[in-house]
Amino acid sequence: MSVLIANVALVNRPLFDTYDYRLILKGRKSAAECAYLKGARVLVPFGKSISSLAVIVSLKDHALQQSATLKEAKLLDETGLMGEDVFESVLFGARYYHYPLGQCFFTALPLALREGKSCELARVDLLMLCEDAPARLQKATGKTRIKSPAQLKLLSLLSEEAAGTLAIPVTEARDRGIPPHAITALLDKKLIRRVKSEIDYTTWQEGLKGGSVIKEQGPALNPGQAYAVERVASARGHETFLLYGITGSGKTEVYLRIIEKVLEKGKAALVLVPEIALTPQTFERFHRRFNVPVASLHSALSDRERFETYLNARYGKSAILIGTRSALFTPLPGLGLIVIDEEHDSSFKQGDGFRYHARVLARERARLCNCPLVLGSATPALESIVKAESGEYTRLDLTERAGGAAPPHLKLIDLTTEPLSQGMFCGIGTTLENAIGEETVKGNQVLLFLNRRGYSRHLVCHSCGNIFSCPHCDNLLTVHHEERVLSCHICEYRESLPHICPVCHHAELVETGFGTEQVEEFLKNRYPDVGVERIDRDTVKNRDELEARLEKIRRGQSQIVVGTQMLAKGHDFPDVTLVGIIDIDSGLYSDDFRSLEYTAQLITQVAGRAGRALKEGYVIVQSHHPDHELLYNLIERRSDYLPLVLSLLPLRQQLKLPPYGAQAFLESNSEDRDAAHAFLSTLLTGLTRESLPQGVTLSPVLSDKMEKRHNRFHFHILASGDNETSLAALLDKAVNAVKKGGIPAGVRFAIDVDPLLMI
Numbered sequence: 001m002s003v004l005i006a007n008v009a010l011v012n013r014p015l016f017d018t019y020d021y022r023l024i025l026k027g028r029k030s031a032a033e034c035a036y037l038k039g040a041r042v043l044v045p046f047g048k049s050i051s052s053l054a055v056i057v058s059l060k061d062h063a064l065q066q067s068a069t070l071k072e073a074k075l076l077d078e079t080g081l082m083g084e085d086v087f088e089s090v091l092f093g094a095r096y097y098h099y100p101l102g103q104c105f106f107t108a109l110p111l112a113l114r115e116g117k118s119c120e121l122a123r124v125d126l127l128m129l130c131e132d133a134p135a136r137l138q139k140a141t142g143k144t145r146i147k148s149p150a151q152l153k154l155l156s157l158l159s160e161e162a163a164g165t166l167a168i169p170v171t172e173a174r175d176r177g178i179p180p181h182a183i184t185a186l187l188d189k190k191l192i193r194r195v196k197s198e199i200d201y202t203t204w205q206e207g208l209k210g211g212s213v214i215k216e217q218g219p220a221l222n223p224g225q226a227y228a229v230e231r232v233a234s235a236r237g238h239e240t241f242l243l244y245g246i247t248g249s250g251k252t253e254v255y256l257r258i259i260e261k262v263l264e265k266g267k268a269a270l271v272l273v274p275e276i277a278l279t280p281q282t283f284e285r286f287h288r289r290f291n292v293p294v295a296s297l298h299s300a301l302s303d304r305e306r307f308e309t310y311l312n313a314r315y316g317k318s319a320i321l322i323g324t325r326s327a328l329f330t331p332l333p334g335l336g337l338i339v340i341d342e343e344h345d346s347s348f349k350q351g352d353g354f355r356y357h358a359r360v361l362a363r364e365r366a367r368l369c370n371c372p373l374v375l376g377s378a379t380p381a382l383e384s385i386v387k388a389e390s391g392e393y394t395r396l397d398l399t400e401r402a403g404g405a406a407p408p409h410l411k412l413i414d415l416t417t418e419p420l421s422q423g424m425f426c427g428i429g430t431t432l433e434n435a436i437g438e439e440t441v442k443g444n445q446v447l448l449f450l451n452r453r454g455y456s457r458h459l460v461c462h463s464c465g466n467i468f469s470c471p472h473c474d475n476l477l478t479v480h481h482e483e484r485v486l487s488c489h490i491c492e493y494r495e496s497l498p499h500i501c502p503v504c505h506h507a508e509l510v511e512t513g514f515g516t517e518q519v520e521e522f523l524k525n526r527y528p529d530v531g532v533e534r535i536d537r538d539t540v541k542n543r544d545e546l547e548a549r550l551e552k553i554r555r556g557q558s559q560i561v562v563g564t565q566m567l568a569k570g571h572d573f574p575d576v577t578l579v580g581i582i583d584i585d586s587g588l589y590s591d592d593f594r595s596l597e598y599t600a601q602l603i604t605q606v607a608g609r610a611g612r613a614l615k616e617g618y619v620i621v622q623s624h625h626p627d628h629e630l631l632y633n634l635i636e637r638r639s640d641y642l643p644l645v646l647s648l649l650p651l652r653q654q655l656k657l658p659p660y661g662a663q664a665f666l667e668s669n670s671e672d673r674d675a676a677h678a679f680l681s682t683l684l685t686g687l688t689r690e691s692l693p694q695g696v697t698l699s700p701v702l703s704d705k706m707e708k709r710h711n712r713f714h715f716h717i718l719a720s721g722d723n724e725t726s727l728a729a730l731l732d733k734a735v736n737a738v739k740k741g742g743i744p745a746g747v748r749f750a751i752d753v754d755p756l757l758m759i
Contacts, residue, residue, distance in 0.1 A: 001025070001026060001027070001028075002024070002027060002028055002030075002034075003022055003024055003025075003062050004022075004023045004029075004031050004034060004059050004060065004061060005021070005023070005031075005059070005062045005070065006020070006021050006022075006023040006037075006042065006056050006058075006059055006073050007019070007057045007058045007059070007060070008020075008021060008042060008044060008054035008056055008057060008073065009055050009057050009100075009101040009102035009104075010044070010046060010052050010054045010102040011041075011052075011054060011055060011102045011105050011106045011109070011114060012052060012053055012102070012106065012114070013046070013052070013100075013102060014100050014102075014103055015102060016100050016101075016738070016739050017739065018057055018101060018102075019044075019046070019054075020070055021042070021070055021071055021072060021073035022062070022070045022071065023037075023042070023056075023073050023075065024072065025075075030061055031059040031060045031061045034059050035059070036079050036080060037056050037059060037075075037077075037079065037080060038056055038058065038059070038084075039055060039056065039082050039083075039084075039086075039087040040056050040075065040076065040077040040078075040079060040080050040081065041053060041054070041055055041056075041075075041076040041077050041081065041113070041116070042055075042056060042073040042074060042076060043073065043074040043076060044071065044073045044074070045071050051074075053114065053115075053116055054073070055102070055105045056080075057091070057101065076116060077119060081113065082108060083314070083331035083333065084368070085331075085365050085369050086108065086329055086331050086365065088368050089328075089329075089361050089364050089365045089368065090104050090105060090329070092361070092364045093356050093360075093361050093364075096360065096728075096753065097354065097355060097751065097753045098664075098728075098731045098732070098734070098751045098753065099354050099355070099356075099750075099751065103353065104354050106354075107326070107329065107350075107353060107356075108329035109329075110303070110310045111303045112303065112304070113307070113310075117307075119311065119314070121200075121201060121311050121312075121315050122307075122308060122311060123196040123197050123199055124169055124170075124171075124196070124197045124308045124312075125169065125170045125195075125196065125197075126167035126168065126169055126170070126194070126195050126196070126197050127154070127158065127167055127169075127173055127183065127192050127193075127194060127195075128158060128166070128167035128192065128195060129155070129159065129191070129192055129193075130190055130191055130192060133191045134159070136191065146191075148182060148185065149551075150177065150178050150179055151182045151185055151186055153176075153177065153178060154173055154178045154182060154183065154186060154192070155191065155192075157173070157176065157178075158192060167195060167197075169197075170183065170305075171296065171305050171308070171309070172283075172287070172294075175280060175283040175287075175296050176280050176283055176284050176287060177279075177280030177281075177284070179547075179548075180544075200317075201315060202317070203315070203316035203317060203333075204268075204316065204318065204319040205266050205316070205319075207293075208291070208292065213260060213263040213264055213291055213292055213319075214289055215288060215289060215291045218253055218257065219253065219402075221253065221254075222250070222400060222402065224397065224398045224399060224400065225249075225250055225253060225254050225257075225398060225402070228241075228243060228254050228398065229254055229258055229261070231394070232258045232372050232396075233258055233261040233262075235372045237370045238366050238367045238369075238370050238371060238372065239372050239373075239394060240363055240366070240372075240373045240375065240392070240394070241374045241375065241393065241394045241395075241396055242343075242377075242380055242385070242387070242388045242393045242394070242396070243374055243375065243376040243377075243396050244377065244378075244380055244397050244398070245376065245377075245378060245397070245398030245399075246378055246399060246400075246401065246608070246640075247378045247605065247607070247608020247609075248401040248402060248608060249378070249398035249399070249400060249401055249402055250398065250401075251341070251376045251378075251398060252285070252341070253402065254376075254398070255271065255339050255341070256285070256286075256289055258337060258339075258374065259271075259290075259320060259337060259339075260290075262336040263290070263292060263319055265336060266334065267334050267335065267336025267337065267371070268316075268318065268319050268320065268332040268333070268334050268335050268337075269319070269321075269335075269336065269337040269338075269339070270320075270321050270323075270328070270330075270332055270335060270337070270338045271320065271321070271322045271323075271338075272323060272327060272338070272339065272340045272341070272358055272362065273322065273323075273324065273340075273341045273342065274324070274342050274345040274348070275298060275299060275324050275347055276347075276546075276565075276566050277341065277342065278296070278298045278323075278543065279543070279546065279547055279550060280547050281550070282322070283296065283322065286320060290320065293312075293317060293318050293319050293320070294318070294319070294320045294321075294322065295312060295313060295320070295321045295322070296309065296321070296322050296323055297309050297310075297321065297322075297323030297324065297327040298323055298324050298543075299324070300542060300543045300544075309321075309330070310330055310331075313330045313331060314330075314331045314333075316333045318332065324347070325347065325348050325350065325356075325358035328358050328365065335365075335369045335371060336369070336371050337371055337372055337374070338365065338366045338369075338371065338372075338373045339373075339374045339376065340358060340359060340362055340373070340374070340375050340376065341376050341377075342376070342377055343375035343376060343377045343380060343381065343384060344379050344380055344384070344601055346756050346757075349754075349756050352750075355750070355751075355752045355753065359381075359384075360754070375393070378604060378608060378641065379600065379601035379604045379605055379641050379645075380642075382645055382648065382649065382652070382658075382659055383658060385642070385646065386649070386659045386660075387659075406611060406617070407611070407617075408579070408607055408610040408611045408616075408617030408618060408619045409616070409617070409618050409619065410607060410621065410634075410638070411618065411619065411621070411635070412621050412623065412626050412631055412632075412636060413429055413431050413432065413620055413622045413623070413626070414623070414624075415429055415622050415623060418431065423522060425514070426514040426518045426519050426521075427450060427514050427519060427582040427622070428448075428523075428580075428582065429622055431620065432580045432582075432620050432622060433526070435578055435580070435618070435620060436448075436523075436527070436560065436578065436580070437527070439577050439578045440527060440530045440559045440560065443559075443575075444559070444575055444576070444577040444578065444615065445553070445556070445558075445559050445561065445573060445575040445576045445577065445578075446559065446560045446561070446576065446577075446578045446579075446580065447561045447562075447563075447567060447573065447576050447578070447580070447606075447609050447610070448523075448560070448561065448562040448563075448579075448580045448582055449562075449563065449564075449579065449580065449581050449582065449606045450514075450515065450516050450519055450562065450563075450564065450582040450583055451564050451565050451583075451602075452513075452515045452516065452564070452583070453489070453516050453517065453536040453537055453538050453564055454478035454479060454480050454489075454515035454517055454538070455478075455479045455481040455482075455511070455514070455518045455521075456478070456513055456514060456515065456518060457479075457512055457513025457514070458476045458477070458478070458479070458511070458512045459477065459486060459498075459509055459510070459511055459512075460509070460510050460511075460512060461501035461503065461506060461509055461510075462506075462508035462510045463504050463508050464501060464503050464506070466502075466503040466504070468486055468498070470488035470490065470493050471493065472491050472493050472708070472709075472710060472711045473488055473490045473491050473493070473708055473709045473710065474706045474707055474708045475488050475489070475491075475709075477493075478515065479497065479511050480517065481517060481518075481521075482517060482538075484496060484497045486498075490706070490710070491709065491710045516534055516536050516538075516562055516563060516564060517538065519562050519582065520532055520534040520562050523560055523562065527560065530559045530560055531552070531557050531558035531559055532559075532561075532562065533549055533553055533558035533562070533563075534562050534563060535549055535550075535561065535562075535563035535566050535567055536563055536564040537564070537566075540566065546566070553573060556575060561573075561576075567606070567609065576609055576610055576611075576617070577610060577611060577615050577616065577617050577618060578610060578617070578618050578619075578620070579606055579607055579609050579610040579617070579619045580619075580620045581602075581603060581606055581607075581619070581620070581621045583622070584599065584602075584603065584621055584622070584623055585623055585624055585625055587599035587602065588625055588628050588630065588631070589625075591758065592757065592758040593655075593657050593758070594756070594757075594758075596630050596648060597648060599630060600634060600641055600644055600645055601641070603621060603634060604634075604641045606619075607619040621635055630644070656720070656722060658754070661721060661722055661723070662722075662723055662724045662726075662727040662753075662754070663718065663719065663720050663721075663727070663755060664718075664719045664727060664731060664751055664753045664754070665716045665717070665718060665719070665751070665752040665755050666680065666683065666716060666717040666719060666734055666751055667716045667749065667750045667752060667759075668714075668715050668716075668748065668749050668750075669709075669712045669713060669714040669715070669747070670712060670713060670744075670746050671711060671712055671713070671746060672746055672747075675744055675746060675747050676713050676714070676715050676747055677713075677715050679743070679744055679747050679749065680701045680715050680716070680717055681701050682741070683734065683737055683741075684698060684700070684701055684717055686737045686741070687733060687737065692730060693721070693727075693733075694726060695721055695722030695723065695726045696721045696726050696727060696729075696730045697720050697721075698717055698718070698719055698720075698730075699718040699719075700717070701715055701716075701717055702715065702717070703715055704716060704759045705758075705759060712748075714759070716759055719731065719734075727753075731751055731753070734751065735751075
């Protein structure tokens with residue numbers, strides 16, 4: 001028997017400290033010999049709890065007098081759960097983001113493992129054809145014939161799999177666009193059946209048995225694509241590549257070709273994408289191309305399905321994993337490539353809890369795995385551009401659209417010169433209105449972008465001036481006509497659309513502003529013979545609803561599409577010839593220093609939806625400020641995105657703003673306003689009592705722009721440093737001060753390193 005001292009991080013408690021426990025093992029083993037237990041789970045007594053879950057951080061040999069006073073930890077796993085690369089990435093993330101290590105492990109582990117369940121490989125649900133299904137389908141006529149496209153697609157997929165002798169996982173069917181109701185319908189008709197897989201520890205490499213990793217060849221590459229593929233594939237060990245490709249330049253095909261070469265070496269690939277890009281179209285491309293298991297992790301999966309995916313990946317059964325930012329914590333033995341598509345996208349930054357950025361942790365994991373990291377975007381973040389300019393990243397350019405498509409023509413419309421037409425009241429000027437009519441008459445499709453959902457922005461009493469606002473947030477309520485409600489887009493509070501003012505009891509209520517719902521209503525009345533599709537969070541609640549609407553667009557059933565950020569990137573609509581950006585002005589005069597960068601990204605990404613096939617594309621950008629420098633350079637002077645955003649760098653450098661300086665927020669919130677403010681005031685006093693690290697400045701305690709959210713009052717201190725090192729030293733002091741002084745009951749404290757939004 002061996003007694004070791006295990007240093008552990010408690011998973012379910014927001015504690016910055018780690019703690020020592022006795023760990024009793026069979027046989028005589030030293031701490032060095034048990035290094036494989038780092039990352040394993042243990043149950044430990046802590047406080048009033050007799051079985052808190054924790055993760056082993058490190059092990060050391062005991063001294064009898066030292067271990068005698070320690071409480072005992074009960075080991076749950078025979079080895080670490082997440083692989084050394086993920087484990088070390090989590091440790092790095094806890095240090096870099098100054099977040100409690102146990103809570104970082106909480107983020108990294110699936111719910112089942114946080115609940116202490118076994119990490120043994122489990123049986124999963126599979127779908128397969130019933131034995132008599134082919135004969136019954138052949139005889140079907142009239143009412144008995146299957147007409148549902150989704151059901152037909154599933155039957156086709158199952159028929160392809162060795163004439164029905166093989167099955168596909170339910171999760172794969174859903175990823176490839178088969179909604180649950182279609183699966184249920186075929187089960188009820190007894191054309192397919194649900195079976196449990198056998199527990200099989202065969203890895204994907206063993207299952208391939210020397211066969212080809214691809215099912216079908218991809219299209220011919222242009223010179224830029226071919227060079228990018230070869231350059232990444234020839235990388236020796238870790239190297240970070242910034243794949244800068246204009247919209248429609250075929251970045252995805254480059255990813256596929258690089259992944260092919262990685263798979264041929266027996267290595268796995270991890271592909272991170274924004275949530276909105278996880279459509280069946282995306283998965284279908286991977287499943288059709290590769291003859292290896294492709295797994296997915298995203299919000300549409302249940303906790304059980306996420307756990308199954310985690311286990312399959314951990315045991316080497318997944319060759320490719322596609323997912324959102326949290327997929328970064330999934331173990332993949334023999335990881336040979338990480339890809340982050342749309343690397344500039346803000347969804348890669350976690351907004352609460354463990355506030356990590358996937359780009360930062362992906363680079364650390366790629367370094368640990370000694371493999372390439374590819375960051376792809378048509379509009380890279382300035383942080384990535386500067387690293388490429390300095391040589392820290394290798395930049396690869398794709399400057400021409402794949403398939404010979406021409407870039408779209410951009411036109412800037414001065415709204416101050418447009419007549420005050422009916423369309424203008426919902427943001428559509430006469431020039432854009434006429435262009436919509438011309439393109440739809442030709443049989444083409446039109447995409448209109450407005451990043452504001454709802455019907456009207458606010459509801460105001462004309463008599464007394466009362467503005468209807470959320471009782472739980474410092475936020476005005478948005479009018480939604482379809483549901484006849486006022487809604488808060490922060491906490492989702494809803495109330496019925498009123499007929500009279502609750503303050504003065506008059507009925508003179510006025511709506512101001514417009515959103516996608518009002519634009520849709522105008523378009524349906526203006527073009528009654530043309531299908532109009534609205535895509536925003538009000539019409540799309542899940543991936544199945546999104547795919548159903550996208551399918552209608554691809555089939556040409558909807559010629560006009562209006563939507564929010566959901567439409568801005570990743571989608572390929574070959575018949576869209578006109579894109580209209582209805583309201584761009586809100587991003588031009590923001591107090592956020594990143595607003596111009598974000599606006600340039602938005603225009604470039606939305607414009608990239610036009611003319612992606614052989615049809616010529618046009619983009620109309622409407623503004624009341626057409627003389628703004630960014631709009632003038634991007635549209636009138638036809639500047640590319642890269643030189644335009646590079647022109648923003650001198651001011652950033654002068655003011656020592658990111659990427660030339662480092663920032664972090666020290667945040668507090670509470671239902672008690674005074675308590676939240678007092679906590680940060682005390683912290684600020686303690687930090688400034690001694691000299692700050694050189695190059696670091698602290699703001700006073702400030703209210704967030706929206707101080708009250710979810711019935712809690714939010715405050716912050718902005719910490720700025722000349723570099724990451726000096727800022728990290730300050731944040732270490734802040735953490736030590738909080739550990740020493742404690743956090744008052746009811747107050748929440750957090751540190752947000754490298755924030756993307758100025759709160």
